[in-house]
Amino acid sequence: MHYTYVLQCIEDHSRHYIGSTDDLKRRLEEHNSGKSPHTSKYKPWRIKSYFAFTDKLIATRFERYLKSGSGREFARRHFELQSDGD
Numbered sequence: 001m002h003y004t005y006v007l008q009c010i011e012d013h014s015r016h017y018i019g020s021t022d023d024l025k026r027r028l029e030e031h032n033s034g035k036s037p038h039t040s041k042y043k044p045w046r047i048k049s050y051f052a053f054t055d056k057l058i059a060t061r062f063e064r065y066l067k068s069g070s071g072r073e074f075a076r077r078h079f080e081l082q083s084d085g086d
Helices: 024-032 056-066 069-079
Strands: 002-009 016-021 045-053
Touching: 002 024, 002 056, 016 024, 016 056, 024 045, 045 056, 056 069
Parallel strands: none
Antiparallel strands: 002 016, 002 045
16 A cells, blocks of 8 residues: 555644655654654654555655645645645
């Protein structure tokens, strides 16, 4: 399976990060251990939402969509994300 995920900073709930992976548990551990430069200064993180796909390309496209302007608005409305996060 391939996953598109939304992380939420535990200490600042307005901070979010969107990514994709084929190993969700490992990827969360990497974010929380500081291995990702985009998320290291806002750790620790928790998984807010995730979506499973059988096709890696679809997971990657959904990640890209969620990072777009209309995708951020979609996430804000449907996942209760504040609009100033990643």
